[in-house]
Amino acid sequence: MVTIKDVSTRAGVSKSTVSRFIADNGYVSDEKRKAIETAINELNYRPNKMARGLRSNRSDIIGLVVVDVASPFYAQLAGGVQSACREAGKSLLVTSGYAEQESESRAIIELVDRSCDGLILYLENPMDDAVAELVQKAKLPVVVIGSDPYVVAQASVSVDNKAGAYQSMKMLLDKGHREIVHFNGPLDFRDARDRLDGVALALGEVGLQLSDIIVRHGAFSDQFGYDATMDLLQSTRKFTAIVAGDDDIAAGCMLALKHNNINVPNEVSIIGFDDNFHARHLTPSLTTNRQPIVKMGQVAVEMLLQLLLKMPVADQNVVLKTELIERESVARISS
Structure with missing residues (x-):
């Protein structure tokens, strides 16, 4: 694939001169043209037509706010955003909002202050009114991930978490499980609420309610999965399957069961959510619901670039589907 560097080498000019020529942004002598x-x-x-359409007074920087960039999920998401940004000739600034409104506000303000061309936001709280006004005054295009658009956003991309959790619970129910545990994330997280709704929907189809199973909420972390499973094992409540709110929780559950010599899946089945890198490398490998994490980031960038070019976005609210990945951690319950 021919690049700007190849053109600059052949023409005997700098890459910045070629970029100015392509974008029609700045002076280039007739000889160099x-x-x-x-x-x-x-x-x-x-030349990429979209990149060529980007004009002056831009930093060529996209700002991204996620919940926690140290999390495997958000690291993959940022990777998808970065790959799409680089393809379009944009740089990326990433910061974490830690699911706290004050931290999210600070993160957005920092990106606005650094003259980002546009923002991609994965937030867990309503946007502060003063911050929303700041973004609007800066006339920045905004795409949100994981939620309906805020007042400042022109487009959104999300995953159907409810349908994914429904698939997970239905799989266990179809395999005969009824004594089930659902270890979920905190209910102030949108994903956790949607997944709980999906679990309830599947239970309702077989005449059960959430009150008929064990439901616990905690952090999306392996430590929560481990501690919650250890507490459950110390109780007298019997269970044959665990629906974990994400793969980190599932990993903690599996470790706790291993420490108590309980076989997965012959004694307890486990199903996760996300299909993070470690899911396939657990022993046994984890059955889980795969989110198109990288694709979410790429779609968000595509939308933002269209907004930067003042092009119409065909679908302003894209909802991506999950995919149930069956591996080794779920078994049909024995009679």
Whole structure:
């Protein structure tokens, strides 16, 4: 694939000169213009039309706010955003909001102050009115991930968490499980609420309610999964399956069961959510619901670039589906 660097080398000019020529942004002498045009024709270079449409007064920087960039889930999401940004000739600034409104506000303000061209936001709280006003005054295009658009946003991309959790619970129910545990994330997280709704929907189809199973809420972490499972094992409540709110919780559950010599899946089945990198490497490998994490980030960037070019966004609220990945951690219950 021919790049701007190849064109600059053939034309004998700098990459920045080629970029200015392509974007029609800044002075380029007639002599250099001719050299660049010749190089482009000889190399059959085709500039990205979207990148070429980006004009002056831009930093070429996209700002991204996620809950916690140290989390495997949000690291993958940021990776998807970064790959799409680089393809479009944009740089990326990433910061964490830690699911706290004050921290989210600070993160947004920092990105606005750094003259980002546009913002991609994964927030867990309503946006502060003063921050929303700041973003609007800066006239920044905004795409949100994981929720309906805020007042400042022009587009959103999310995952159907409810349908995914429904699939997970239905799988266990179809395999005969009825004594089930649901270890979920905190209910102030949108994903956790949607997944709980999906679990309830599947239970309702077989005449059960959430009160008929064990439901516990905690952090989306392996430590919560481990501690919650250990507490459950010390009680007298019998269970044959665990629906974990994410793969980190599931990993903690599996470790606790291993420490108590309980076989997965022959004695207890476990199903996760996300399909993070470690899911396939657990022993046994984890059955889980795969989120299109990287794709979410890429779609968000595509939307934002269209907004930057003042192009219409065909679907302003994209909802992506999950995929149930069956591995080794779920078994049909024995009679």
